Amino acid sequence: MKHLARRITQTSPKSFGMYARAAQSGRDDLIHMELGRPSADTPAHIKEATIRALRDGEVHYSDLAGQPHLRAALADKLKTRNNMDVGPERIIVTNGLTHGSYAAIMAFLDEGDEAILLEPFYPQHIGKIELAGARPVLARLDAANDYRIDPAAIEAAITERTKMIVLINPCNPTGRVYDRDELEALAEIAIRHDLIVMSDEVYEDILYDGAQHLSIGALPGMGERTISLFAFTKSYAMDGWRLGYMVAPAAAMDALLKITANDVTHVNTFIQEGALAAVTGDPAVLAGLIAEDAEKRQRLVGALNQIPGITCPWPQGTIYAFPDISGTGLTAQAFADRLMDETGVVVEAGSFYGAAGEGHVRICFGSVTLDEIDTACARIRAMVGALQPTPA
Ligand SMILES: Cc1ncc(COP(=O)(O)O)c(C=O)c1O
Numbered sequence: 001m002k003h004l005a006r007r008i009t010q011t012s013p014k015s016f017g018m019y020a021r022a023a024q025s026g027r028d029d030l031i032h033m034e035l036g037r038p039s040a041d042t043p044a045h046i047k048e049a050t051i052r053a054l055r056d057g058e059v060h061y062s063d064l065a066g067q068p069h070l071r072a073a074l075a076d077k078l079k080t081r082n083n084m085d086v087g088p089e090r091i092i093v094t095n096g097l098t099h100g101s102y103a104a105i106m107a108f109l110d111e112g113d114e115a116i117l118l119e120p121f122y123p124q125h126i127g128k129i130e131l132a133g134a135r136p137v138l139a140r141l142d143a144a145n146d147y148r149i150d151p152a153a154i155e156a157a158i159t160e161r162t163k164m165i166v167l168i169n170p171c172n173p174t175g176r177v178y179d180r181d182e183l184e185a186l187a188e189i190a191i192r193h194d195l196i197v198m199s200d201e202v203y204e205d206i207l208y209d210g211a212q213h214l215s216i217g218a219l220p221g222m223g224e225r226t227i228s229l230f231a232f233t234k235s236y237a238m239d240g241w242r243l244g245y246m247v248a249p250a251a252a253m254d255a256l257l258k259i260t261a262n263d264v265t266h267v268n269t270f271i272q273e274g275a276l277a278a279v280t281g282d283p284a285v286l287a288g289l290i291a292e293d294a295e296k297r298q299r300l301v302g303a304l305n306q307i308p309g310i311t312c313p314w315p316q317g318t319i320y321a322f323p324d325i326s327g328t329g330l331t332a333q334a335f336a337d338r339l340m341d342e343t344g345v346v347v348e349a350g351s352f353y354g355a356a357g358e359g360h361v362r363i364c365f366g367s368v369t370l371d372e373i374d375t376a377c378a379r380i381r382a383m384v385g386a387l388q389p390t391p392a
Contacts (some may be wrong), residue, residue, distance in 0.1 A: 011130035015123065017352040018336055027344060031376045033364045034336075034346040036172065036319060038237035040292060042274075043285045046236060049277035053270035062269045064261045065253075066093025066245065070272045070279075074245055077279050082204075083218040084228065086247050092260055093245045093267045093275070097202045097231035100246035102128050103259040104198050104227040107252065108164055109134035115164040115198075116157045118149065120173050120322075120353035120360075122200070125166050137162070140356045143324065146313065147174040147356075149182035154189055164196045165189070167216060170203040173353045173362040174322050175315025177211040187219045197226045202244075203318045205235040205286060206366075208294055211316040217247060224249045227256075234319065234366070235286060236278045243267065243275050293319055296365040296373055303377035304363075309384050319366025322350065326359035328384050336361055343379035 016023075018034040065071065071088035078084040078091075094100040105125075109115060111133030117125060119138040129136045139153040154165065167186065170177045178186075190197050197216055204213045217226035231244030248256055260266070297315060304312040304323050312323035325335050332349035339361075340346050347364075350357030365373060 007131050007133060011127070014127050015352070017123075018340065018346050018348050021337070022340060022346045025340065029344050030340070031345045031368060031372050031379075033368055033372075033376060034348045034362075035367055036234065036364050037239055037367045038234060038289075038319070039367050039369065040237040040289055042237050042241070043278075043281070043289070045281050045285070046238070046274045046277045050271055050274035053273035058270045058273065060269060062266060062272075064257055064266050065089075065091065066267060067269070067272045067276075070276045071245075073276055073279050078247060082215040082228070084215055084223070084247060086223075090247055090250060090253065091245055092248070092253070092256055093243075093272060094229075094231075094260065095244070095264055095267055096233055096239075096242040097200060097229050097244040098124065099242070099260070099264065100227075100229040100231075100244055101125060101198060101200060102263070103256050104196075104229070104246065104248070105129055105132050105134070105164075106259045107255040108196050108198075108227075110163075112161060113163045114159060114161040115166055116154060116162060117166045118154075118168070118171075119355070120147070120350065120357040121166075122168050122172050123352065125200070129166075134163075135161070138354060138356075140354070141174075143356065143360065147171070147176050149178055149186055151185045151189060154186065158189075158193055158195075162193065162195060164198055166198045166200070168200040168202075169216070170201075170206065170211075170213065170317030172203065172318055173320055173348070173350065173357065173360075175313070175318045175320050177207060177213060177316040180214055183214055183216045183219060187216055187222050190225060191221050195225065197222065199226055199228045201229060202231045202234055204230065206290055206293055206319060207317045208297060209314070209316065213317065224251070227252070232275055232278050235289070237289060238274070238278070241271055241274065243271060245275075293366050296368070296370060297321070299370055299373045300363065300365040300377065303373070304380070307377075307381045307384055309387075310380075319364055321363045321365060322357075322360050323363065324360055328387055330387070332358055332361055339380065339383055343383050345376045345379050
């Protein structure tokens with residue numbers, strides 16, 4: 001349509017990967033492991049607090065940055081769990097993490113600016129960078145090096161147009177939880193080149209085998225250049241609620257509010273009481289949800305590693321496994337396509353997250369039941385077992 005803005009017509013069309021292919025397939029027997037949608041229900045005390053708020057008439061406009069008592073509780077959480085000493089005036093409640101990242105990108109990136117993403121990347125961040133008229137630049141991480149942060153790859157991607165580095169920690173799709181050395185190396189580069197870091201920490205709570213999550217915004221010198229993004233989405237099974245929050249340098253707050261106040265005014269007043277219940281509620285509830293994910297991870301990764309041609313590193317966090325399927329002789333996309341077409345199991349091709357993901361698929365275990373994991377693994381085993389050996 002000729003009236004459309006250049007920001008629509010001159011950016012890449014959004015791809016929904018295997019999710020779109022599954023929707024078009026018309027099949028109703030699929031096992032959906034392509035989407036990061038938690039299978040658990042939102043805990044009851046969170047729902048109850050929200051229903052109470054509605055009954056109590058919390059239905060009107062409220063503070064643009066989010067309810068002050070919620071932001072005070074979030075500031076406490078940030079201090080104790082993220083080692084970030086920020087007051088409520090440095091926090092904006094957002095419509096999920098996506099809204100926070102959109103605001104950060106719109107507030108910081110001009111046309112022609114460049115933002116570096118670590119590859120494999122999370123495709124949604126690319127769309128927002130392009131909508132801002134900026135250019136995503138990829139710093140490729142290496143599967144052979146466990147997708148560790150590679151300072152040399154980041155340095156090589158920096159030009160005089162670079163303004164931002166996008167970090168996802170714990171990482172979707174690889175399941176890596178970056179350690180202090182990796183984060184310090186990235187922080188050192190950001191400080192030396194005077195760059196902003198946008199840190200997506202949507203999986204901060206979903207950690208396994210004693211992995212520790214560190215917020216890069218808590219490192220020395222990073223508070224003044226980091227936009228830290230959090231959400232209730234994955235931790236509390238609240239993906240449909242659209243609820244998150246961002247922490248930013250004091251000097252950026254007016255700029256960020258200029259975006260959020262113009263695009264949504266503020267997040268729904270009554271659901272913020274649900275957020276308060278989540279963040280102040282019994283920590284055993286969160287631990288229970290994560291224990292379920294841990295059991296599913298155990299079942300999936302254990303079974304995948306029994307299948308000849310597949311090697312699956314144990315994800316340190318998130319709800320995804322990122323197995324290497326190159327031993328089957330198929331490309332990532334061919335593997336995902338055949339798996340869906342021949343067995344009804346839907347996973348995402350690693351190449352959907354950039355060339356660095358080739359040879360892998362991303363399998364979400366948080367979106368299905370243990371029984372579905374068992375069925376999916378049996379079907380994967382059968383498909384791989386039936387493949388013709390590839391000619392040497
Ligand atoms: C890395 C990452 N960031 C952001 C999101 C979206 O979060 P929200 O639903 O809170 O906008 C997801 C969802 O899968 C994700 O994996």
